[in-house]
Amino acid sequence: MDKNKIMGLTQREVKERQAQGLVNDFTASASTSTWQIIKRNVFTLFNALNFVIALALAFVQAWSNLVFFAVICFNAFSGIVTELRAKHMVDKLNLMTKEKVKTIRDGQEVDLDPEELVLGDVIRLSAGEQIPSDALVLEGFAEVNEAMLTGESDLVQKEVDALLLSGSFLASGAVLAQVHHVGADNYASKLMLEAKTVKPINSRIMKSLDKLAGFTGKIIIPFGLALLLEALMLKCLPLKSSVVNSSTALLGMLPKGIALLTITSLLTAVIKLGLKKVLVQEMYSVETLARVDMLCLDKTGTITQGKMQVEAVIPLTEEYGEHAIASILTSYIAHSEDKNPTAQAIRQRFVGEVAYPMLSNLPFSSDRKWGAMELEGLGTVFLGAPEMLLDSEVPEAREALERGSRVLVLALSQEKLDHHKPQKPSDIQALALLEILDPIREGAAETLDYLRSQEVGLKIISGDNPVTVSSIAQKAGFVDYHSYVDCSKITDEELVAMAEETAIFGRVSPHQKKLIIQTLKKAGHTTAMTGDGVNDILALREADCSIVMAEGDPATRQIANLVLLNSDFNDVPEILFEGRRVVNNIAHIAPIFLIKTIYSFLLAVICIASVLLGRSEWILIFPFIPIQITMIDQFVEGFPPFVLTFERNIKPVEPNFLRKSMLRALPSALMVVFSVLFVKIFGASQGWSELEISTLLYYLLGSIGFLSVFRACMPFTLWRVLLIVWSVGGFLATALFPMIQKLLEISTLTGQTFPVYLVMMAVFTVIFILTSRYQSRK
Numbered sequence: 001m002d003k004n005k006i007m008g009l010t011q012r013e014v015k016e017r018q019a020q021g022l023v024n025d026f027t028a029s030a031s032t033s034t035w036q037i038i039k040r041n042v043f044t045l046f047n048a049l050n051f052v053i054a055l056a057l058a059f060v061q062a063w064s065n066l067v068f069f070a071v072i073c074f075n076a077f078s079g080i081v082t083e084l085r086a087k088h089m090v091d092k093l094n095l096m097t098k099e100k101v102k103t104i105r106d107g108q109e110v111d112l113d114p115e116e117l118v119l120g121d122v123i124r125l126s127a128g129e130q131i132p133s134d135a136l137v138l139e140g141f142a143e144v145n146e147a148m149l150t151g152e153s154d155l156v157q158k159e160v161d162a163l164l165l166s167g168s169f170l171a172s173g174a175v176l177a178q179v180h181h182v183g184a185d186n187y188a189s190k191l192m193l194e195a196k197t198v199k200p201i202n203s204r205i206m207k208s209l210d211k212l213a214g215f216t217g218k219i220i221i222p223f224g225l226a227l228l229l230e231a232l233m234l235k236c237l238p239l240k241s242s243v244v245n246s247s248t249a250l251l252g253m254l255p256k257g258i259a260l261l262t263i264t265s266l267l268t269a270v271i272k273l274g275l276k277k278v279l280v281q282e283m284y285s286v287e288t289l290a291r292v293d294m295l296c297l298d299k300t301g302t303i304t305q306g307k308m309q310v311e312a313v314i315p316l317t318e319e320y321g322e323h324a325i326a327s328i329l330t331s332y333i334a335h336s337e338d339k340n341p342t343a344q345a346i347r348q349r350f351v352g353e354v355a356y357p358m359l360s361n362l363p364f365s366s367d368r369k370w371g372a373m374e375l376e377g378l379g380t381v382f383l384g385a386p387e388m389l390l391d392s393e394v395p396e397a398r399e400a401l402e403r404g405s406r407v408l409v410l411a412l413s414q415e416k417l418d419h420h421k422p423q424k425p426s427d428i429q430a431l432a433l434l435e436i437l438d439p440i441r442e443g444a445a446e447t448l449d450y451l452r453s454q455e456v457g458l459k460i461i462s463g464d465n466p467v468t469v470s471s472i473a474q475k476a477g478f479v480d481y482h483s484y485v486d487c488s489k490i491t492d493e494e495l496v497a498m499a500e501e502t503a504i505f506g507r508v509s510p511h512q513k514k515l516i517i518q519t520l521k522k523a524g525h526t527t528a529m530t531g532d533g534v535n536d537i538l539a540l541r542e543a544d545c546s547i548v549m550a551e552g553d554p555a556t557r558q559i560a561n562l563v564l565l566n567s568d569f570n571d572v573p574e575i576l577f578e579g580r581r582v583v584n585n586i587a588h589i590a591p592i593f594l595i596k597t598i599y600s601f602l603l604a605v606i607c608i609a610s611v612l613l614g615r616s617e618w619i620l621i622f623p624f625i626p627i628q629i630t631m632i633d634q635f636v637e638g639f640p641p642f643v644l645t646f647e648r649n650i651k652p653v654e655p656n657f658l659r660k661s662m663l664r665a666l667p668s669a670l671m672v673v674f675s676v677l678f679v680k681i682f683g684a685s686q687g688w689s690e691l692e693i694s695t696l697l698y699y700l701l702g703s704i705g706f707l708s709v710f711r712a713c714m715p716f717t718l719w720r721v722l723l724i725v726w727s728v729g730g731f732l733a734t735a736l737f738p739m740i741q742k743l744l745e746i747s748t749l750t751g752q753t754f755p756v757y758l759v760m761m762a763v764f765t766v767i768f769i770l771t772s773r774y775q776s777r778k
Contacts, residue, residue, distance in 0.1 A: 006138065006176065008104035008122040017118035024117040024133045024182040034084065041080045045217055046256045047072060053247045057626070060240040064743050065626040068251060071633075085271060099557075101132050104176075119182050125164070126174040127339055127363065128533070134186050135164045135177035141419065142173030143365055145510070145537065155367060157419060169537065172363030172371070174337040203284040204291070205586060208658035209259050212597070216253045219601075224250050226608045231621055248629060249607070249622040252600025257637045258586070258593035265582045265645045277565040278575055279550075285561040288545045289579030290653045294525040295451060295572070296517060296543065299462040299469050302530050302569040303448075303476050304438040306551065308345035311405060312435040314396050325410065325432045331356040332373055332381050332410075338364045340533070342406065345436055360417050366463055366535035367509050369488070374417045382411040382428065385465065385507070387488065389424055397433055404471035406436040406464055438472075443570045445477030450573050452479065455652050457525070459503055461513050463535060466506025473504060480504070487512050495519075513539035530572065531556055547572065577650040583657075584649040589641040590661035591668070592708045596629070596637070598662070598669035603676060623676050623697055628744050632698075635731040636705035640723055644712055667771040668704050671764050675700045679756075688752065695746040696753040702731050703761050707768045 009017075017023070054069040100111035102124040109124065114132035117123070123135060125142070143155040146168040155171050158164060164177055166186045224246055231242035266287065270280045280286065297303060315325060330350040335358040336343060343364065356375035364371030370384020382389055386397045386409040397407045410432045413425035451458060458478070462469045466484040474481035480503035487495060488507035495505075495512060499519035508516070517539050520527050529536070529543035532552025540546035541559055548560040549567040557563050564571055603622060610620040654660065676697060683693040706728060713720040734740045741747055749757055 006104065006122065007107045009118070009120055010106055013120070014105065014118055017120065022119040022182055023115070024179070024186075025115050037080055037084060041076045045213060046254055046259065047076060049217070049220060049254060050251070050256070053250055056243050057247055060243045062240055062244050062626075065244055065247070068626050068630040071630060072256070085267075099129070117179055117182065119179055121179045123177055123179065124174070125170055125177060126337060127170050127172050130169050131164045131166050131177075133166050133179045134181035135166075136180050137162045137164060138176045138178055140173065140175035141361065141363075142175045143171045143363065145169045145171045155365060159419070171367075171535070172338065172365050173361075174363075203287050205262055205287060205583065205657055206259070206284070209255055209262070212255050212658065213259070216255070216597070216601070220250050220253060223253075223604050223608070227604060227622060230608065230611055230619065237621070244625050245622045248624045248626050249600050249604040251626055252596045252624075252629060253604070255593060255597045257596075257633065258590055261589075261593070261641060261645065262586055264642075265586060268646075269578050269582050273562075273575060273578055276571065276574070278571065279563040279565055280561070281563070282561050285545050286579045287583055288526065288561070289528065289576050290581075290583035291526040292456065292528040292545060292576060292579075293652070294457040294459065294520050294527045295576075296459045296461050296520070296527060296529045296539070297569075298529075298531040298533070298536055299438075299460055299464060299472060302532075302549075303441060303444050303460070303472060303478075305441050306341055306438065306532065306549070306567075308341045308406070308436050308438045310345055310349040310434060311437040312400075314400075314433040314435065316394065316396070316409075316430045316432055320431045326350060326352075327355045328375075328378065328381060328412075328431070329410065329434075330354065331358075331375055332383060335361060335373060335375075336363070336371070337361075338371060340364065341438075342408070342436060346434070360419070362417055362419055362422055366533070367511075368422065369463065369507065372417055372422070378412070380413045380415060380417050380425070382413065382424075383408055383434075385409070386430075386433070387465065387486075387507070389428060390430055394430065394433065398467070400433065400435045401465050401467035402471055403435075404437075404468060404475060406438065406468055408434040408436065410434065440472060440476050441569055447570045447573060448476060448478055451576075454573070454577075454650065456576065459505070459516070459520075461505045461508050461516060461529075461539070463508055464506055466504060469504050469506045478503070499523075510535045510538045514542045517542040528576075530569065532567075547575070577648075580650045580653060581648055582645070583653050584651060585645040585647060587654065587657050587661065588649070589644055589712050590657070591665035592641055592705065592712060593637055594661055594665035595668045595672070595705060595708060596633075598665055599672040602669065602673050606673070606677075620676075620680065623680070623694070624701070625745060628698055628701075628746070631734060631740075631744060632702045632705060632731070635727045635734075636702065636709060640709045640712070640727050643723055664772075664775055665708070667768060668708055671704050671767070672701060675704070675760065678760075682756070686752065691745070691747050692750060692753050695749060696757055698735065698744065698746045699749060699757055700760060702735075703757075704764060706731075707765065711768075711772055 050069060050072045054066055057065050101114055101117060103110055103112045103117065104122040104124065117133055122138065123132070125131060137158050137160050139160065142158045144158050144164065146156050146165060158175065163180065164175070227246040227249055228242055231237045231245055232239065266283050269286045270283055273280050313322065313325060315322060320328075329346060330352045331354045333343065333347045333350055334354045356378050359374040359376050361374070362372040364384065368384070369388040370382055372380055372382045374380045386394055386407060389409055389411050394409070397409070400407045409430050411428045411430050413428045415425040415427060448458060460469055460473055460478070466486045470481050470484045483502055484504035484506060485498055485502050486507050487505050487509070490498070492512070492515060495515060496519050499516050500523055505512070505516060513536065517527055517529060521544070527543045528545040528547060529539050530547045531540050532549040533556065536556055537559060540548065540556060545562070546560045547562045547564065548556040550557065550563055550565045551567040562575065607620045607622055610618060679693055679696055679700070683696070709727060710724065713724055735744070735746065736748065
């Protein structure tokens with residue numbers, strides 16, 4: 001081997017490569033850039049349509065009706081500021097979990113960020129770490145999980161001169177490797193981006209709103225032209241009035257309010273969770289959390305503390321006493337580069353002189369459930385799960401498993417170790433059992449019970465013996481502790497058939513963990529998975545939402561939707577319920593926003609259809625102007641819904657968000673349409689002026705909106721009553737203020753219009769109560 005390679009690059013060589021651009025500057029940041037945030041908030045379909053309408057109003061100098069665009073600008077600005085705050089929080093928390101790469105330069109080991117690597121750098125990688133750049137193995141042996149690149153769950157063995165692909169993970173072993181490609185030249189640069197960042201999460205709310213926006217976006221231009229031509233050519237209205245009335249109809253059809261509030265609510269949740277030391281790497285995962293009805297738990301580090309300790313060593317043969325067994329274990333663990341919690345517990349217990357030199361090593365694998373090492377003067381030593389290495393059950397092992405301990409067997413063989421086809425030897429001899437205890441996490445029982453009471457299904461998926469897992473689950477208060485299966489003894493087909501009904505899965509391989517999640521998803525469940533080990537990666541990626549502990553393997557942290565920086569499983573309920581709060585509150589207040597979308601569409605259709613009546617006096621022009629809609633929005637769609645989104649609401653999320661919200665908004669929208677038609681016809685018959693008609697319609701429109709606000713505030717509390725008083729008071733104060741009346745083109749209700757207002761609102765209130773009760777029973 002070239003000794004200069006092991007010495008690594010010199011500083012002069014590093015600077016030369018940096019000058020040549022041979023730097024690994026292709027990064028896969030989970031955080032969006034400032035420019036992306038600005039684009040996402042500014043260059044949207046909503047903003048584009050509003051901008052065109054604003055240009056049309058500016059062209060006819062309808063300046064007072066441009067107030068709505070100030071609100072659009074403020075919302076965009078607020079979205080940018082909120083996202084930048086969230087980005088700052090994410091970036092700050094990411095610094096706490098960002099992994100350095102051990103790099104050898106000038107013969108010294110230094111820790112570098114992945115993007116600081118240059119072509120030819122020598123890096124040291126160990127189990128659980130992600131490969132930052134394509135590299136050739138110089139020294140060592142490892143088994144690599146390339147599932148992120150190939151989709152295959154089988155581990156790939158890597159020896160000297162083998163190519164390590166960026167984006168894959170070391171499942172076991174440790175190597176020295178030389179960077180072979182950097183930046184965009186990496187074989188898996190695009191796949192690395194996919195593997196390191198969180199997979200896209202479908203937001204059902206935003207998908208529903210996108211469907212609605214797509215529909216309105218298609219009809220808004222032809223509707224706008226039709227309304228404009230109708231006003232100009234058939235009603236012979238001035239250009240300014242025609243543009244103003246047509247613009248109001250188009251603005252009302254755009255469901256911009258609910259979309260903006262949804263994004264703001266999700267971003268607020270990201271910030272709140274960040275303050276609770278929960279790193280959210282994808283905003284829409286908050287919504288997915290709300291819909292989780294099946295939580296799959298990895299035992300280690302979630303129900304238990306993940307702080308293992310060797311409780312006892314039980315000799316199984318008189319040939320090897322306690323001293324001899326301790327000597328073998330001391331040599332084995334001293335040579336081993338395994339860094340999993342079990343290995344660390346053994347390493348802590350067995351410290352001393354190394355009696356046996358190592359000839360070769362096969363690191364522990366979560367697929368095999370065992371590791372092996374050939375020791376000079378002794379033979380091949382195996383350490384792993386008894387059921388994977390021994391043909392018959394050991395009674396002492398069963399007793400330890402029933403106590404909730406993890407059990408390993410130390411065994412010996414005289415057969416040579418075969419790295420290419422690792423298998424259990426025929427002459428294996430069991431020497432001793434190691435009983436390893438992992439204490440149950442404080443508060444785990446209460447957490448499991450609380451989740452179950454909130455209709456969240458629970459399953460435990462573990463690589464441990466199912467008897468051990470069942471015993472621990474029983475101690476933790478897990479109701480279905482008796483429902484378990486040993487996955488090492490069943491086929492994939494049997495596992496699929498048992499996935500729905502079984503509660504505890506033991507001896508699960510990484511592939512089987514993924515299969516369980518897939519099966520639950522096909523059964524209609526929204527799944528969340530907690531884990532902390534590299535053997536959980538496939539299942540974490542498959543789950544709808546992945547939650548990992550900060551103390552876990554670096555690989556899991558980089559692909560997770562959420563990282564618990566406190567590594568406390570007891571935080572999980574609060575995280576789930578934060579998602580429920582956002583989604584339930586948005587669904588609760590959505591009808592308030594959709595009333596305007598529905599009545600604007602219906603009135604626009606009626607206005608266009610009225611042309612067919614053939615008489616100009618029967619042609620209906622859209623009855624509202626933008627400044628009126630904007631003013632009402634501040635007191636109906638603005639402050640009340642925003643405040644209500646912060647209220648605690650942890651009930652399970654109901655499906656069909658858009659359909660249910662549209663149905664709840666429909667009665668109010670029909671009331672608005674009826675009000676316009678009735679007041680126009682009745683007012684004309686009574687000789688009312690346009691100002692009187694406009695004033696009555698303004699009050700009716702605001703009052704109908706407040707009916708939905710009242711419903712959203714039920715049951716009434718002091719805070720909600722104060723919210724209603726503030727909103728209604730603000731609406732009346734602005735409507736009665738002379739200067740604002742002039743802007744709104746309204747006056748005060750008269751002796752003729754006020755009684756009509758009272759009668760209509762009395763009838764509407766009764767209808768609203770009856771329809772609301774009917775809908776609540778369905």
